[in-house]
Amino acid sequence: MECQIYHAVDxxxxxxxxxxxxxxxxxxxxxxxxxxxxxxxxxxKDRMDGEDVMVVAFTKVFDRIGQFxxxxxxxGWIRRIMVNESLTYLRKNKSMYLETDIxxxxxxxxxxxxxxxxxxxxxxxxxxxxxxxxxxxxxLYAIDGYSHQEIATQLGVSENTSKSQLSRAxxxxxxxLFESENGRINKSVGRHEQQSGQII
Amino acid sequence: xxxxxDKLFKDKLEGDSLQPSAQAWEKVEAHLGKKNKMVLWLxxxxxxxxxxxxxxxxxxxxxxxxxxxxxxxxxxxxxxxKTTPVDEPKQPVASQKSEVRSxxxxxxxxxxxxxxxxxxxxxxxxxxxTQNAEPTEQLAVVPEQTVVxxxxxxxxxxxxxxxxxxxxxxxxxxxxxxxxxTKKTGLERVLEIAKEVKNSDSPLGELREAKNDIFALDFKKxxxxxxxxxxxx
Numbered sequence: 234m235e236c237q238i239y240h241a242v243d244x245x246x247x248x249x250x251x252x253x254x255x256x257x258x259x260x261x262x263x264x265x266x267x268x269x270x271x272x273x274x275x276x277x278k279d280r281m282d283g284e285d286v287m288v289v290a291f292t293k294v295f296d297r298i299g300q301f302x303x304x305x306x307x308x309g310w311i312r313r314i315m316v317n318e319s320l321t322y323l324r325k326n327k328s329m330y331l332e333t334d335i336x337x338x339x340x341x342x343x344x345x346x347x348x349x350x351x352x353x354x355x356x357x358x359x360x361x362x363x364x365x366x367x368x369x370x371x372x373l374y375a376i377d378g379y380s381h382q383e384i385a386t387q388l389g390v391s392e393n394t395s396k397s398q399l400s401r402a403x404x405x406x407x408x409x410l411f412e413s414e415n416g417r418i419n420k421s422v423g424r425h426e427q428q429s430g431q432i433i
Numbered sequence: 434x435x436x437x438x439d440k441l442f443k444d445k446l447e448g449d450s451l452q453p454s455a456q457a458w459e460k461v462e463a464h465l466g467k468k469n470k471m472v473l474w475l476x477x478x479x480x481x482x483x484x485x486x487x488x489x490x491x492x493x494x495x496x497x498x499x500x501x502x503x504x505x506x507x508x509x510x511x512x513x514x515k516t517t518p519v520d521e522p523k524q525p526v527a528s529q530k531s532e533v534r535s536x537x538x539x540x541x542x543x544x545x546x547x548x549x550x551x552x553x554x555x556x557x558x559x560x561x562x563t564q565n566a567e568p569t570e571q572l573a574v575v576p577e578q579t580v581v582x583x584x585x586x587x588x589x590x591x592x593x594x595x596x597x598x599x600x601x602x603x604x605x606x607x608x609x610x611x612x613x614x615t616k617k618t619g620l621e622r623v624l625e626i627a628k629e630v631k632n633s634d635s636p637l638g639e640l641r642e643a644k645n646d647i648f649a650l651d652f653k654k655x656x657x658x659x660x661x662x663x664x665x666x
Contacts, residue, residue: 253465255462255465258461258465259458259462262457262458262461263458266453266457266458267450267451267452267453268448268449268450270450270451270452270453270457271446271449271450271451274451275446280451284453284454284457285460287453287457288457288460288461288464289464291461292461292464292465295461295465344437344438344440344441347441351441351445352445353445353446353449356441356442356445356446357446357449360442360446371442374439375438375439375442375443376439376442376443376446376447377447403438403439406438406442407438410438410441
């Protein structure tokens with residue numbers, strides 16, 4: 234039900250934006266800008282840069298809105314434009330890949346517990362700390378739902394590269410999660426066990 | 434195991450939102466304004482270009498219709514009193530032949546050889562009478578008139594006194610496919626005449642050059658050929 238209402242609102246908005254109605258454009262911007270800024274900032278570490286990327290991406294959304302044929306969700310369409318713009322920015326400004334080898338964590342952290350304890354803010358920081366290449370692939374695959382094939386096409390790499398980047402990103406995140414979990418335990422219980430995330 | 438990492442991050446971050454700064458929309462709007470203005474200016478520019486192109490074409494058409502007719506009148510005025518009394522008695526055969534030639538425009542290419550042969554004796558006949566200047570002047574005028582568009586054809590034919598005039602002009606009037614063939618024969622003829630002029634007297638050099646220049650305007654492609662052949666001669 235809620236979904237349908239949203240859909241109706243979207244359609245009206247889209248029609249308005251196709252006619253270049255400034256109010257409709259503003260409303261659409263207000264509606265999506267928060268989530269889109271969060272998305273851009275997952276790729277582009279710096280908040281201000283992320284906002285610039287979002288601004289450019291929104292102008293593209295308004296320019297190309299005539300090309301949206303109503304296939305798939307409108308938000309998905311906008312998200313793709315945001316992702317593409319973020320990747321363009323990263324391609325222009327930074328080397329995409331770092332060759333650091335990441336060690337996998339030996340023990341798994343308790344994800345359910347972590348999910349309760351960690352806020353989105355903390356996770357965002359963890360992602361932001363990833364090397365650029367890992368961050369891109371992890372964002373694309375785990376959060377924005379791209380397939381390895383799509384990632385390979387987008388980044389101009391092989392699917393295997395995409396897969397290995399993803400698994401390394403996961404390992405790194407896992408390790409950090411474990412550390413943060415341990416950190417909490419250590420704080421409360423004391424240093425009863427040395428950090429045992431061993432290196433393979 | 435890895436999917437759990439993915440899930441944790443996806444659940445927490447997919448719907449996450451950050452408050453953009455107050456200037457964000459203004460920036461977007463500025464971009465949109467620019468784009469709109471750009472589109473507006475592009476349209477204005479397109480209209481201006483279109484209008485100027487149309488006026489240009491219109492002016493060209495007008496001048497094409499007016500200029501040649503004025504020229505013609507002048508030329509006719511000059512020539513008719515001077516040349517007709519002198520030439521007509523002398524060259525009844527030539528004028529007749531030119532008429533005949535104009536009729537058989539299709540078969541002209543075959544006649545080209547014969548005609549060029551005819552051209553020589555005629556001018557030779559003229560030389561002793563010291564009328565050299567007059568015919569060659571007319572010859573030099575010929576290519577100029579070929580630049581002129583069709584309407585001139587008919588009026589020219591009516592008072593044709595020159596031998597080469599109809600045959601040089603005809604190829605212009607004939608439809609495209611024939612032109613390629615007939616133009617060459619016309620060219621050959623003109624070349625012959627040019628050769629004569631070249632061989633006959635030096636003061637005509639200027640006229641010859643002028644003729645070549647005008648000729649080059651009309652047959653750009655053949656220009657190079659002309660040069661080569663001229664050098665060959």
